[in-house]
Amino acid sequence: MSNTNTKRRSGIDFQPKLFSSLRGYDKATLSKDIMAGIIVGIVAIPLAIAFGIASGVGPTEGLITAIIAGFIISALGGSKVQIGGPTGAFIVIIYGIIQQFGLAGLAIATVLAGLMQVLMGVFKLGSVIKFMPYPIIVGFTGGIAITIFSTQMNDLFGLGIENVPANFIDKWACYFQNIDQINWLSFVVGLLSILIIVYTPKISKKIPGSLLAIVVMTVVCWLLRKYAGLDGIKTIGDLYELPSGLPKFRLPALAEGETFFSTAQSVLPAAFTIAMLGAIESLLSAMVADGVIGDRHNSNTELIGNGVANIITPFFGGIPATGAIARTMANINNGGRTPVAGIVHTIVLLLVLLFLGDLVGYIPMPCLAGVLIVVSYNMSGWRTIRSMCRQSRGDIAVLFVTLLLTVIFDLTIAIEVGLVMAVVLFMKRVMESSNISVVENEMNVHSDGEKDEKLTIPSLTEVYEIEGPFFFGVANRFEELARRNSILPIRIIRMRKVSFIDATGIHNLEIFIDAAQKEGRTIILSGVNEQVYHEIEQAGIVDKVGRENVLDHIHKALARAEEIATTMRGAK
Numbered sequence: 001m002s003n004t005n006t007k008r009r010s011g012i013d014f015q016p017k018l019f020s021s022l023r024g025y026d027k028a029t030l031s032k033d034i035m036a037g038i039i040v041g042i043v044a045i046p047l048a049i050a051f052g053i054a055s056g057v058g059p060t061e062g063l064i065t066a067i068i069a070g071f072i073i074s075a076l077g078g079s080k081v082q083i084g085g086p087t088g089a090f091i092v093i094i095y096g097i098i099q100q101f102g103l104a105g106l107a108i109a110t111v112l113a114g115l116m117q118v119l120m121g122v123f124k125l126g127s128v129i130k131f132m133p134y135p136i137i138v139g140f141t142g143g144i145a146i147t148i149f150s151t152q153m154n155d156l157f158g159l160g161i162e163n164v165p166a167n168f169i170d171k172w173a174c175y176f177q178n179i180d181q182i183n184w185l186s187f188v189v190g191l192l193s194i195l196i197i198v199y200t201p202k203i204s205k206k207i208p209g210s211l212l213a214i215v216v217m218t219v220v221c222w223l224l225r226k227y228a229g230l231d232g233i234k235t236i237g238d239l240y241e242l243p244s245g246l247p248k249f250r251l252p253a254l255a256e257g258e259t260f261f262s263t264a265q266s267v268l269p270a271a272f273t274i275a276m277l278g279a280i281e282s283l284l285s286a287m288v289a290d291g292v293i294g295d296r297h298n299s300n301t302e303l304i305g306n307g308v309a310n311i312i313t314p315f316f317g318g319i320p321a322t323g324a325i326a327r328t329m330a331n332i333n334n335g336g337r338t339p340v341a342g343i344v345h346t347i348v349l350l351l352v353l354l355f356l357g358d359l360v361g362y363i364p365m366p367c368l369a370g371v372l373i374v375v376s377y378n379m380s381g382w383r384t385i386r387s388m389c390r391q392s393r394g395d396i397a398v399l400f401v402t403l404l405l406t407v408i409f410d411l412t413i414a415i416e417v418g419l420v421m422a423v424v425l426f427m428k429r430v431m432e433s434s435n436i437s438v439v440e441n442e443m444n445v446h447s448d449g450e451k452d453e454k455l456t457i458p459s460l461t462e463v464y465e466i467e468g469p470f471f472f473g474v475a476n477r478f479e480e481l482a483r484r485n486s487i488l489p490i491r492i493i494r495m496r497k498v499s500f501i502d503a504t505g506i507h508n509l510e511i512f513i514d515a516a517q518k519e520g521r522t523i524i525l526s527g528v529n530e531q532v533y534h535e536i537e538q539a540g541i542v543d544k545v546g547r548e549n550v551l552d553h554i555h556k557a558l559a560r561a562e563e564i565a566t567t568m569r570g571a572k
Helices: 002-010 017-021 027-054 059-076 088-122 134-151 168-177 184-203 209-227 260-293 299-316 325-333 339-355 365-380 382-388 393-408 411-433 472-482 503-518 530-538 541-545 554-571
Strands: 435-439 442-445 453-456 461-467 490-497 522-526
Touching: 017 059, 017 339, 027 059, 027 088, 027 209, 027 325, 027 339, 027 365, 059 299, 059 339, 088 134, 088 260, 088 299, 088 365, 134 168, 134 260, 134 365, 134 382, 134 393, 134 411, 168 393, 184 209, 184 365, 209 365, 260 299, 260 325, 260 411, 325 339, 382 393, 393 411, 453 554, 461 554, 490 554, 503 522, 503 530, 503 541, 522 541, 522 554, 530 541
Parallel strands: 461 490, 490 522
Antiparallel strands: 435 461, 442 453
């Protein structure tokens, strides 16, 4: 029986929640899932369109992504209630890839990101990815929110700028240079859209504010255009090809002279960013959902489901997708409890694509800008940032450096620098919590549940006590301390609080032992735990000091030191 369990654990951890949820599935659950799916589908319509347009593709691509990727994530994912599709977090990355590598580059980057996510799930990295430092997540999410907000000024104010610079600073310089081109009617439409979205939940929580804003402002703009002759407000139909018919399979159209492999090499860093960001956002969304419904998602299956979605969707014109926390919460709040609700939500979107595509063209661009401005506000997490400012200066530094780099440069650089800073900060904290001391004559020993015991250290003996991980930062401090002049021939290294030892720690320990043995000193290791013992045994340190000098308790180590000291005194 144990062999069977071992094999099961060592295989691929792919267990979609759809199949387990269908066991014992009844009409009451189906009814709730259908209702939740319809509502979430309605909520997703304006968001899918807005995210598609803001990313630099179009409304069709946004809807296709929500349909195909949303279906695959629900069918193959590891969460019962996750709703997948395009999200605001990807807007900045997608826009940058299109500017540099075109739509073909975006498609290849998305496929590569999907492959990476599948591999993450296959190699069971789901639990590891969830431990991304929180200040980095808050930092890049806030940075993305600021960037999304800044991309909407052209449509909100109706400036009519055809080629808005991608760079944040250049973008705002361009806005100020064209400030005299403001279309006040566009601004009013955008502002009213924002007010409708903000105040709708205070009147009714069942009506999606973004959908109501789009319906109301589309009707208003259509009436103004038809009966008042005011056609200065740009609509989706003025700028983009309208969605129509089923999505068709198509291969990425590479530019002349480009090959799949050359393009893949160029977009690989961006693909890695998409993979990591998608994994983090999806797993965080699933964790939040678990807390609400009292379930436990399978993170590795969730990664594989996301990966498959991102591999397939680009071949139908879609963009990167992941779990969307806002839509997932809307699903939960409206009664969705199985992946069937997520599948129903994609059917609703498909019906919109097939039968209501022409109506999408009447949606005013300033209204979509208002939708995305509210999305960016909700993403910003300014309350979290404000509360984190009361924490340690190191965490604050990681947060704001990540945020600023996301805004000024790009997400890849921000995450890389943020991770390096977080690692350095972690090492600093570990070093501060680690301690090395030298004891002679007497030492206090504390045992759990017992009183402190005062032990006498034998003559000719000193004790080095290491508390905390023995990694490279602490190992260098140990080496400096060990260099001090001492005439005592017996040294006990007490390691009961050493939880692990790295290669530098082993190397410095070897140097310490070699130098001591050359001077005729004896080294005794005390309180070595199983893991550390295995590491130093593999490195040959146990044989170097002698197995009789590697002991599991300080009492035994002191007794061994007394024995050696007695022998030394007798030899004299």
